[in-house]
Amino acid sequence: MRETFDIASWTGPFDADTRTRAQTALENGSVLYFPNLAFRLGNSEMGFLDARLTDGKAKNISLDHTSGKIQGTSAVGEDAVRLAAMIERFGAGATEFVTGLLPGYAGLERARTSYRPVEVEGRAYSVISDDRLLHVDAFPSRPMQAGRRILRFFANVAPVKANGGGKRRWHVGEPFEPFARKFVPRLRPHFPGKSWLYGKLGVTRGQRSAYDEMMLSLHDAAKLDADYQNNSPQSAVEFPPGSCWLVYTDMVLHAVLAGEFALEQTFHLDVAQMGEPGRAPIRVLEKLTGKMLG
Ligand SMILES: [Fe+2]
Structure with a gap:
């Protein structure tokens, strides 16, 4: 469920046992938790602890590290440049940390970096x-x-509060396979023509596969099922300020x-790079449907 690592340094080397334990736990569906790994803001960055930094439309502010382009923020000029620099400092640090912890993932690709300054609750x-x-x-x-695969590294950068506030609170549900087993039989069939059209029109970056359509359907079906939301097995996990996961x-x-x-920070990884590719959602869904989905 949640596997704790007593690591306080952003740079390795990490010992072999730790690396093996990290990759195995991740692929088994655990949340790796780093209670002592804090991403600290500089004094000049404290002003970025402000929900008004978003543009009011996007939930998140995002940075494309390849172009340096920042999106979703109300900040302009020098402030936008400094905000992008803070997000990049985090993204570069996260990438060094994750690649050091998971050296088996040689092809790990750094994707978008995001900042989420708006209170989720309410x-x-x-x-x-x-x-x-x-x-x-x-x-x-x-x-x-x-x-x-979609692998994500998070840091809670909220200020530490005397009353124990500022925690990021998640619920984590049942393992992927029993979840998929419940929902897959209810999903609509996939029409390849739509994916081709979306790819051509630029609605998607590249063409959606049967796997993509199935994952989107699973995402929506789970959210739309109030009974599943209320009654499926789930446990509460908390990530206090100054921790990462x-x-x-x-x-x-x-x-x-x-x-x-x-x-x-989001990362992508080809299934073949996993220690146990059979645990990837695509392989689980192929097993359940008896079809090739990629
Ligand atoms: Fe999510």
């Missing part, structure tokens, strides 16, 4: 975009095609109930 969302409901991650515009969010059912001021 916001209004549509059901499909409400991440306070249990879900696995799947993104309409970003196909994972042959089952590329790492999880395959395409596999671990999660709901983000409360918290503000988190930074997040």
Whole structure:
């Protein structure tokens, strides 16, 4: 469920036992928890602890490290440059940490970095975009095609409060296979023509595979099922200010109930790079459906 690592340094080397334990736990669907790994803001960055930094439309501020382009923020000029620099400092540090911890993942690709400065609790969302409901991650515009994994590293950068506040609170659900077993029989069939069209029109970056369509359907079906939300097995986990965590969010059912001021780095990984590729969602779904999905 949650596997704790007593690591306080962003740079390795990490010992072989720790590395093996980390990769195995991740692939088994655990959330790796680093209670003593704090991402500290500089004094000049404290002003970024402000929900008004978002543009009011996007939930998150995101940075594309390849172009340096920042999106979703109301900050302009020098402030935007400094904000991008803070997010990049986190993203680069997260990448060094994760690649050091998981050297077996030689092809790990750094994707977007995001900053989430808005309190989750009490916001209004549509059901499909409400991440306070249990879900696995799947993104309409970003196909994972042959089952590329979505691995995410988070840091709670909220100020430490005397009353123990500022925690990021998640619920984590049952393992992927029993979840998929319940929902897969209810999903609509996949029409390859739609994926081809979306790819051509630029709605998606590349073409959605049958796997992508199935993951999007699972994401939506879980959120729309009130009985599943209320009655499926789930446990509460908390990430206090000054901690970090790492999880395959395409596999671990999660709901983000409360918290503000988190930074997040997304990574992608080909299934073949895993120690146990058979645990990847695509392989589990292929087993359940008897079809090739990638
Ligand atoms: Fe999510």
